Every structure is written in C-alpha cells, then in structure tokens.
Amino acid sequence: MDCCWRAWADTNLRTSEALAKETLVLKSADSEKNSSGTAEARVMSIETKESESKLRAALIESPGSFETNYQLGEFYFRSGRYREAVPLLEAAYKINPGSQTNTYELALLIKLTSDFVRAREQSEKC
Secondary structure (H helix, E strand, O other): OHHHHHHHHHHHHHHHHHHHHOOOOHHHHHHHHHOOOOHHHHHHHHOOOOOOHHHHHHHHOOOOOOOHHHHHHHHHHHHOOOHHHHHHHHHHHHOOOOHHHHHHHHHHHHHHHOOOHHHHHHOOOO
C-alpha cells in the first residue's frame, strides 16, 4: 500500500509539472496564433515533434524495452494522447510488472479513456 501511495504521489507531482509546462506551451501557441507566431513557440513545437520522433525510433530499435515503452507512453500521457499512451504503458507493464509508477499511471490512463472496469482491475494490481 505504501508503494502505491508513493507511486501515486510521484505520478501526481510529475503530472502537475507536466500540466504546468503544457499550459505554458498552450499559452505560447495561443500567442503565436494571435501575433503571427513567436520563434520560441515554433522551436518548442519542433522540439516536441523531434522528441516524439526520437522516442518512436528508439521503440522500433528496442520494442521489448521497458524504459522505451514507458518513456513514449509518458510522452503521450503528458500530451493528452491517452489512447496512444495506454498500449505503450501496457507493454511496459508486461515487461516489468513491478514498476509501481507505471502500474498506477496505466490504471489512471485506462480510467481517462472511460474504461472503468479495466481501470479498476489495473488499480487492484497496484
């Protein structure tokens, strides 16, 4: 139970930080639309696309890697692309079911996709 609590707290902290960063990105993107675009917003968008490309390439090279599946799943989670994140975190779970953080985040993502039965089943593994 203590492990789940720590994983939950860690996940909430990282999620809060990610949401704060995404809010800044959204504000920058909104400013870009209103002021014909700032160089900073364009760079952030390019960096995000490059990060995704690098993570996808790493996954192709090492599809059985816990870390690679987890990182790309986290990337999609932070980007609000929940349905894309679920299969990656499921793959990470199958590779390393002992990761409490991944187990919790997977349950949360499944819940966010409105699959409450599966979310409950996954949260019981935590």
